[in-house]
Amino acid sequence: MKHLAILLFATLANAYTTINIYGTGLFLPYSMGVVGYIKKNIPISDYRITGISGGAWCSLLYTQEDDLSNHDKIWSYTIGNNVTKLKLQSDLKTFQKNVEDNLKVRYKSRKAKNLDKISIISTKLDGALFKMKTEEKTNFTNIDDVIDFCLCSSYLPYLSGSTFSKKYKGSR
Numbered sequence: 001m002k003h004l005a006i007l008l009f010a011t012l013a014n015a016y017t018t019i020n021i022y023g024t025g026l027f028l029p030y031s032m033g034v035v036g037y038i039k040k041n042i043p044i045s046d047y048r049i050t051g052i053s054g055g056a057w058c059s060l061l062y063t064q065e066d067d068l069s070n071h072d073k074i075w076s077y078t079i080g081n082n083v084t085k086l087k088l089q090s091d092l093k094t095f096q097k098n099v100e101d102n103l104k105v106r107y108k109s110r111k112a113k114n115l116d117k118i119s120i121i122s123t124k125l126d127g128a129l130f131k132m133k134t135e136e137k138t139n140f141t142n143i144d145d146v147i148d149f150c151l152c153s154s155y156l157p158y159l160s161g162s163t164f165s166k167k168y169k170g171s172r
Contacts, residue, residue, distance in 0.1 A: 015046075016046040016047055016048055017044045017046065017047045017048075018047070018048050018049075018050070019035075019038070019044070019047055019048070019049040019050070019059075019062070020049075020050050020051075020055075021035065021049070021050070021051045021052070021054075021055030021056075021058045021059055022051075022052050022053070022055050023052050023053035023054055023055060024053065024054025024055055024058070025053075025054065027054075028054040028057065028058075029071060029075075031054060031055065031058050032057075032058055032061065032068060032071070032074060033071065035058045035061070035062050035068060036067075036068030036069050036071075036074075037069075039062060039065075039067075039068050040067070040068070040069055047117060048117050048118075048119070049062055049063060049117055049118055049119075050118075050119045050120070050121065050136070051118075051119075051120055051121070051150070051153070052120075052121045052122075052153055053153050053154045054154060056120045056121075056122075056149070056150040056153040056154055057078075057099065057150055057154065059118050059119075059120065059150075060103075060118065060120075060146055060147065060150055061074070061078075063113060063114040063115070063117055063118050064107065064110075064112065064113055064114070064143070077102055077103075077106050078098070078099050078102055078103060079095060079098050079099060079102070080098045080102055092156055096151055096154070096155070099147075099151075100147060100148075100151055103143075103147050104143075104144055104147055107143040107144075107147075110143075112142060112143040112146075115140045115142075115143075115146065116138075116139075118138070118140065118146060119136050119137060119138040120136070120137050120146065120149045120150055120153050121134060121135070121136045121137075121153060122134075122135055122137070122149060122152045122153040122155075122168075123135070124171060125164075125165055125171075137149050148168055148169075149168055151166055151168075152165075152166045152167075152168045
């Protein structure tokens, strides 16, 4: 019984909290608010965070930003002050381009934080158009690498760009 207690303690000593943020769709601002509330009010020191689609952006910001409570500020440094509204059918190209450009500029002179705690899930095309599989990416090399994979995860065919898929390091 003593050995079981030691094993259990050793397991709990290495435990961490997993945060999963799935596709947010048009509820991205709401999801960002929830993540911001958690970050501010429920400090979690040892965590792993996984995001899909809009959840990928929430995961990225959760790991890189200290404060996610000012939604106007988040809009400003991600989408940009010149965009006051987004429509699903016509503005996703603008969203993708602005978020990519703005976040790469924002984090260019900063040291990336917590890259070992983040994973992003996307769909990968394996050759043929209808041969798709889910791919989880971890071990990002730098913040631009995370941003590029978030773009893939949140890409909607022909709405986010002029093609069916987004390329990441030569793969679709």
